[in-house]
Amino acid sequence: MQRIGIDLGGTKIEALTLDPAGKEVFRKRIPAPRGDYAATLAAVAALVRDAGDGTVGVGIPGALSKVTGLVKNANSTWLIGKPLQQDLEKAIGRKVRLANDANCFALSEAVDGAGEGAEVVFGVILGTGVGGGIVVRGEVLTGANAIAGEWGHNPLPLPQASDLPLRPCYCGRSGCIETYLSGPALERDGGEAALGRYAERLARALAGVINILDPDVIVLGGGVSKEARLYEEVPQLWQRHVFSDQVATRLLSPRHGDASGVRGAAWLWGGPPGVK
Numbered sequence: 001m002q003r004i005g006i007d008l009g010g011t012k013i014e015a016l017t018l019d020p021a022g023k024e025v026f027r028k029r030i031p032a033p034r035g036d037y038a039a040t041l042a043a044v045a046a047l048v049r050d051a052g053d054g055t056v057g058v059g060i061p062g063a064l065s066k067v068t069g070l071v072k073n074a075n076s077t078w079l080i081g082k083p084l085q086q087d088l089e090k091a092i093g094r095k096v097r098l099a100n101d102a103n104c105f106a107l108s109e110a111v112d113g114a115g116e117g118a119e120v121v122f123g124v125i126l127g128t129g130v131g132g133g134i135v136v137r138g139e140v141l142t143g144a145n146a147i148a149g150e151w152g153h154n155p156l157p158l159p160q161a162s163d164l165p166l167r168p169c170y171c172g173r174s175g176c177i178e179t180y181l182s183g184p185a186l187e188r189d190g191g192e193a194a195l196g197r198y199a200e201r202l203a204r205a206l207a208g209v210i211n212i213l214d215p216d217v218i219v220l221g222g223g224v225s226k227e228a229r230l231y232e233e234v235p236q237l238w239q240r241h242v243f244s245d246q247v248a249t250r251l252l253s254p255r256h257g258d259a260s261g262v263r264g265a266a267w268l269w270g271g272p273p274g275v276k
């Protein structure tokens with residue numbers, strides 16, 4: 001059986017088909033129809049038709065509420081409150097499995113990516129939104145509220161003068177990590193010093209994760225993860241905020257690049273080969 005993965009991003013939607021041996025046989029990326037739920041359903045259905053036969057797993061921003069089954073916590077706010085699973089199944093004509101996009105990304109990188117062999121992996125999406133996913137010994141940690149790893153809406157720690165006033169977030173809070181560390185936030189910041197400021201904020205935010213989860217590996221994904229400077233600067237900057245005499249946690253770029261989220265989505269129906 002082929003496995004189809006869909007990564008439903010805020011600016012792009014990507015599809016991937018893996019053959020029964022786990023080899024990539026199809027990949028396509030289209031711009032996301034922003035702000036339009038019906039067009040989003042149609043776009044995913046069209047991508048799945050192009051992708052061929054197979055099971056369908058979809059990585060989404062946010063999660064399905066354990067109370068209502070509806071989408072919550074999505075930076076793509078036009079998905080919030082929608083019965084996305086049922087609507088996609090109707091549009092596609094197949095059963096669909098949904099999971100948080102950062103969880104899909106973290107799983108792909110933990111199993112045979114940058115975090116291969118590590119016991120605890122924190123996968124971070126620095127894209128249109130900011131999310132995180134936790135994989136422990138090869139398994140995604142979903143959590144009691146389906147929000148494990150969702151650090152993007154924690155407040156940015158230790159706000160400094162250049163972080164003020166606290167930025168309003170779509171979620172209704174102010175000063176969320178996402179409002180400083182998303183791709184659009186970095187773009188808006190602009191100028192020479194923007195990336196340096198970004199690295200320092202990322203270090204503060206990740207230090208909080210290290211103090212709680214103490215992961216072996218943190219893998220960055222999403223558009224901003226292509227900034228090579230981050231992998232050198234952030235681990236130097238986070239030292240002062242981590243409550244430890246040494247920090248062994250490694251900050252790594254994704255081995256599977258842009259394809260990691262969509263690979264993890266394809267695996268929602270099992271696999272890859274050799275992995276339960």
Ligand SMILES: [Zn+2]
Binds near residue numbers: 152153169170171172
């Ligand atoms: Zn927020």
